[in-house]
Amino acid sequence: MAKPQDLPLELLQFYLTAPYPCSYLDNEEARSQVLAPNSPINSHIYSELVRHGFRRSGSFTYRPHCDQCQACVPVRVNVEEFIWRRIxxxxxxxxxxLTVHHQRLVFKEEHFQLYLAYQQARHPKGDTDTDSKEQYVHFLIHSPVNSELIEFRLNNQIVMVSVIDYLDDGISSVYTFFDPTQPDRSLGQFNILWQLNLCRTLTLPWLYLGYWIKECRKMNYKIQFQPLEGLIDHQWQPLAFAQE
Structure with a gap:
């Protein structure tokens, strides 16, 4: 029997979700291709899935599979060629x-309260059901792969939390939330710079930033990290239009 690390992706089982309202584009419907819950997975298999455009939310591994739209583009930053601008x-x-602490995935009340403050600032009209402790744990604390929680503190006060996955060829940035009362620090952008430095320290060539949608203003920050590659027609290629 094939070991999980030797399992060809063709032998994994997937299913398609029913259509649901798109979270990023108004008046659009989305669908996802999801890895079946009983499929064997480890960090090696997940690394290959990420290279094919998948990412995870908690224990669910998925990629967009919309009927009429291909706006979601998986993107990654070339670590060695990243251009450090003055800003x-x-x-x-x-x-x-800020002091940085690497930790295993664990629930902490102070993390959850920061998460709530971040969600309220960024998505004030969001569904309150998505702000429960149970949702938070399933979203960020559950992981079937090699993951880590990174704390950033100022004078021992938590100001940012980031969850990352370690891949064979890079780091996948899962989710980051931070103190919304400190906009002058540009904490979100700093976090990506910090992750790029971590990749360089570990000699990992890629930082995977999830999906980018050209029409979605909330994702504009990703094009600031050049050179940026996108997975288009099953091929990773430079996003020349990202400079627009």
């Missing part, structure tokens, strides 16, 4: 007073 250096220097 990147300013942001990175501004946050050098």
């Amino acid at each position: 990147n250096r300013r942001i990175f220097k501004k946050n050098q007073d």
Whole structure:
């Protein structure tokens, strides 16, 4: 019997979800291709899935599979060729007073309260059911692969939390939330810069940033990290139009 690390992707089982309202584009319906819950998975298999455009939410591994739309483009940053602009250096220097702690995935009340504050600031009209502790745990604390929770503190006060997955060829940025009362720090951008540095330290060539949608303003920040590659027609290629 094939070991999980030797299992060809063709032998994995997937299913398609029913259509649901798109979270990013108004008046659009979305569908997802999801890895069946009983499928064997480890960090090696997941790394290959990420290279094919998948990512995960908790224990669910998925990729967009919409009937009429291909707006979601998986993107990754070339670590060695990343261009540090003056603004990147300013942001990175501004946050050098933060202390960083690597931890296993664990629930902490202070993390959850920061998550709630972040969600309220970013999505004030969101569904309150998505702000439960149970949802938070399933979304960020459950993982079938090699994952880590990174704390960023200022004077021992939590200001940012980031969940990352370690892949064979890089790091996948799962989710980051931070103190919305400190906009001058540009914490979201700093976090990506910090993850790029972590990739470089570990000699990992790619930082995977999930999906990018050109028409979605909330995703515009991703095009600031060049050179950016997108998975288009099953091929990773430079996103030349990302400079627009």
